[in-house]
Amino acid sequence: MDDFLVRALAAGIGVALVAAPLGVFVVWRRMAYFGDTLAHSALLGVALGFLLGISLNIAVISVSLLIAFLLLALQNRKQLATDTLLGILAHSALSVGLVVMAFQQDVRVDLMGYLFGDILAVTITDLLWVWGGGVVVLMALGLIWQQLLAITVHEELAQVEGVPVLRTRLLFMLMIAMVIAVSMKIVGVLLITSMMIIPAAAARRFSNTPEQMAFVAALIGILAVGLGLAGSWFQDTPAGPSIVVSAALLFLVVQLLPSRR
Amino acid sequence: MTDTSPLVKATGIDVSLGGRTILDQVDLSVARGQIVTLIGPNGAGKTTLVRVMLGLIKPDAGRVERMRGITIGYMPQKLQVPENLPLTVQRFLKLASDREDAGGEQVIEELGISHLLRQPMQNLSGGEHQRVLLARALLREPDLLVLDEPVQGVDVTGQSELYALIGRIRDTYDCGVLMISHDLHLVMATTDDVLCLNGHVCCSGHPESVSRHPAYLELFGSKVADNLAVYTHHHDHAHDIHGNIIEKQEHDHG
Numbered sequence: 001m002d003d004f005l006v007r008a009l010a011a012g013i014g015v016a017l018v019a020a021p022l023g024v025f026v027v028w029r030r031m032a033y034f035g036d037t038l039a040h041s042a043l044l045g046v047a048l049g050f051l052l053g054i055s056l057n058i059a060v061i062s063v064s065l066l067i068a069f070l071l072l073a074l075q076n077r078k079q080l081a082t083d084t085l086l087g088i089l090a091h092s093a094l095s096v097g098l099v100v101m102a103f104q105q106d107v108r109v110d111l112m113g114y115l116f117g118d119i120l121a122v123t124i125t126d127l128l129w130v131w132g133g134g135v136v137v138l139m140a141l142g143l144i145w146q147q148l149l150a151i152t153v154h155e156e157l158a159q160v161e162g163v164p165v166l167r168t169r170l171l172f173m174l175m176i177a178m179v180i181a182v183s184m185k186i187v188g189v190l191l192i193t194s195m196m197i198i199p200a201a202a203a204r205r206f207s208n209t210p211e212q213m214a215f216v217a218a219l220i221g222i223l224a225v226g227l228g229l230a231g232s233w234f235q236d237t238p239a240g241p242s243i244v245v246s247a248a249l250l251f252l253v254v255q256l257l258p259s260r261r
Numbered sequence: 262m263t264d265t266s267p268l269v270k271a272t273g274i275d276v277s278l279g280g281r282t283i284l285d286q287v288d289l290s291v292a293r294g295q296i297v298t299l300i301g302p303n304g305a306g307k308t309t310l311v312r313v314m315l316g317l318i319k320p321d322a323g324r325v326e327r328m329r330g331i332t333i334g335y336m337p338q339k340l341q342v343p344e345n346l347p348l349t350v351q352r353f354l355k356l357a358s359d360r361e362d363a364g365g366e367q368v369i370e371e372l373g374i375s376h377l378l379r380q381p382m383q384n385l386s387g388g389e390h391q392r393v394l395l396a397r398a399l400l401r402e403p404d405l406l407v408l409d410e411p412v413q414g415v416d417v418t419g420q421s422e423l424y425a426l427i428g429r430i431r432d433t434y435d436c437g438v439l440m441i442s443h444d445l446h447l448v449m450a451t452t453d454d455v456l457c458l459n460g461h462v463c464c465s466g467h468p469e470s471v472s473r474h475p476a477y478l479e480l481f482g483s484k485v486a487d488n489l490a491v492y493t494h495h496h497d498h499a500h501d502i503h504g505n506i507i508e509k510q511e512h513d514h515g
Contacts, residue, residue, distance in 0.1 A: 028346045150356045153342055160315050160335040161357055161401065207347045208381075 004120055008229055011122040011130050012243065015183040015195060016221030018134035021141055021214040022179055023196030023221075024203070025172065028152050033083060034071070035193040037090035038173075039180050041067040042189045044097035046114055050107045051100060057129060057181045064177035067093055094189075117188030117240030120232070126185055133182035137175045144168055149210055187240045195221060198247040202254045220250055267292045268331055268405045268437045269314055273323035276309055283309045284320070285461040291405060291437040296428070298448045298468075299441045301458035302480065307441045308338060310458065311409055314439065331405055334398030336391075338409035338441075342382040350385070350393050351378040357397045368399045372426070387414025391423065399430065406430070408440035412447070420444075424451045445472060445481075 026035050042060045049059030067089055074085045101109055110118065141148075147168045150158035159165045180192050187195055199221040200213065207213035227250075228243030270290035276283045283306045291297045291314075299307045312318045314325060315335060327333075342348050354369075369375050372392045377385065385393060391411060398406055411427065412420040428451035431438050442448045445455065445468065455471040457463040463476040471477050 028343045030343075146356070152346065153348070153353065153356060154337060154340045156312070156315075156317050157335055157337050157340065157397075158356075159317060160333055160407075201345070204345050204347070208349070209347055209352065213347055 004122070005229065005233065007122045007124070007127055008119045008239065009225070011127055011186050012119055012225035012229060013222050014127070014130040014134050015179075015186050016199070016225050017218050018130075018137050018179055019183065019192075019195040020199050020203075020218035020221050021138065022172075022175055023200035024210065024214045024217055025148060025152065026176070026193075026196050027200045027204075032193060032197050033086045033090075035176055035180075035196055037071070037086045037093070038064045038067060038176055039184075039189045039192045040090040041093035041097070042180050042184055042192075043114060044093045044100065045181070046109070046184070047097045047100035047104070050104055050109065057133075060181040060184060061174075061177045063093070064180060065174065068173045068177070113188070114184060115188050115190050116238065117184075117186050117191060119186045119229070119239045119243070122186060129182045130186065133178050137178050140171065141175060144171055148172055187243060191240055191244050194244045194247065195224075198244070198251050199224065202247070202251040205254055205257070205259075220254075221247065224250055266328065267326075269325065269327045269439070271310075271314055271320075271323060271325045274310065274313055274320045274325070275322035276306070276313060276318065276320050278309075282460060284313070287323075287458070287462055289314065289439075289456060289462075291439045293404065293437050294431065294435055295454065296431055296438040296440070296452045297454045297456060298445075298452040299439070299456050299458055300443070300445050300448075301463070305459045307458055308409055311407060311439065311441060315407060328404075332401050332403045334401045334403030334406045334436075336394045336398045336406075336408045336411055338413070340390075340394060344383060348382045349378065350374065350380050350382060353382050353393065354378075354397050354400060357400050365400055368396050372396045372399075388416065388419045388423075391415055395423075395426075399434070402434070404436050406434075406436050406438045406440075408438065410441050410443070412442070420447055424448055427451055445477075 026032055041063050045060030045063035046056055048063060049056040052059070071082075071085060071089060074080070075082060098111075101107075101111065112118075113121070147158070147163045150161065150163050151165050151168055155165055176196075179196075180189070183192055183195070199217040202220050203213045203216035206216045224247035225243050227246035229239060231237050231242040231246065232239040267290035272288050274284050274287040274289075287306075287310060289297070289299075289310065299310065301307050309318065313320050315333065316325065316327070342353070354365075366375075369378070372395060374389065374392050374396055377389055377393065382390075382393070391414060395408070395411060398408070406427075408427070412423050415423055424447055427438060427440070430436070431451075440448075440452075448455075449468045449472070452468055454465065455468045456465040457471055457474070457477050457480065459480055463480055464471055464474040466474075
């Protein structure tokens with residue numbers, strides 16, 4: 001096997017492993033569109049990163065968090081529904097990102113690569129980011145798992161029982177931002193959310209506990225990465241979208257399986 | 262044993278949301294071993310008051326003092342586990358505390374939910390659901406139990422059993438209880454103090470006196486007040502918490 005394919009596989013598996021346990025919470029907490037908004041705003045992060053000459057990962061995480069706080073502030077005003085606010089933020093951030101990029105004529109940016117990922121061009125540095133960032137996120141998630149689960153079931157009950165609700169929610173948003181930052185080059189900002197949601201949704205039918213669902217989602221994600229890369233290798237299809245197509249097909253197959261009940 | 266200083270005490274609570282006054286100068290306190298019931302029509306601010314007492318909302322005016330170091334067991338009015346979250350009853354209960362000691366088993370036994378432990382939360386009936394919520398509150402060994410409409414979704418026989426159980430819990434755990442109820446006649450037997458709320462405190466005191474209070478009669482109408490007679494009658498049998506008949510047991514509502 002070629003080196004770039006091994007790197008692609010390693011990166012894809014890394015993304016699948018970290019996206020799955022976050023993805024189950026995104027599904028339980030109905031935050032799919034929130035994840036999408038952060039992902040869209042990642043492009044603004046990339047543009048600002050180039051503009052300021054700072055690490056793109058840092059820039060993406062910062063912009064994601066900024067957008068998240070902006071959302072919280074707007075939500076508190078209670079004038080518009082959350083989905084409207086998310087729509088405004090997602091598309092504004094994406095467009096501002098594109099406009100800022102257009103101003104930087106001297107920087108050659110592979111826009112398609114950031115939008116849809118370029119997993120076959122993954123470097124060793126990218127791999128280190130994915131796996132390093134992934135381990136950090138997974139360890140942090142492990143630490144707050146119980147609390148995050150408690151506020152997912154009932155936020156106020158958890159608060160009365162002593163769970164630091166705001167801190168837990170902020171940490172969760174930070175983790176999503178980190179995952180978007182490190183996996184952006186692999187599946188692209190427009191497709192990252194699908195790596196969180198589709199495997200998690202597919203895993204529901206096989207799971208009796210929250211942890212089982214996260215574990216099965218990770219397996220399904222890894223399988224999708226393998227299938228997508230295989231399709232890309234043999235049929236020369238775009239790698240990022242092929243992975244998402246594989247995940248979607250796996251989801252469909254799971255739905256067609258006869259019910260256990 | 263009985264400590265006279267209140268576990269939680271609210272004075273002069275004002276809350277308004279979106280220009281509408283929800284609570285106006287409300288005082289409320291709960292002591293150890295005391296059961297205080299909030300009654301009042303829909304939109305009277307009962308849940309808002311409870312949320313203020315729990316520290317979930319900051320009142321616009323007034324103050325809430327909670328005794329230092331007390332543990333609160335809370336049973337929210339509405340708890341719906343997301344459909345796509347696989348969670349058994351056992352796991353749900355463990356979210357409240359990590360204890361695995363015998364005391365936990367005693368609570369589960371007492372509430373009659375041991376056969377439900379492996380069931381998904383989404384499969385429970387109304388009565389089962391409420392008992393599981395109550396168990397979660399009790400597993401924390403609370404000093405103060407706060408119950409927001411504990412009998413909702415429970416059939417009538419189950420309701421009085423659940424209220425009786427809450428009374429026993431108060432005795433066993435020597436905790437204070439603050440609960441919200443719609444029906445004064447059902448809680449009469451178990452409650453020590455009733456606070457009739459309609460934005461402000463209409464009347465308060467012992468259930469018997471509240472039920473005859475002009476403000477209460479005006480708020481609920483004399484027809485409802487007449488129904489209070491229900492609670493003084495006697496059965497020749499009783500129902501346990503599952504609705505099964507327990508024969509010839511002395512069953513005194515009053």
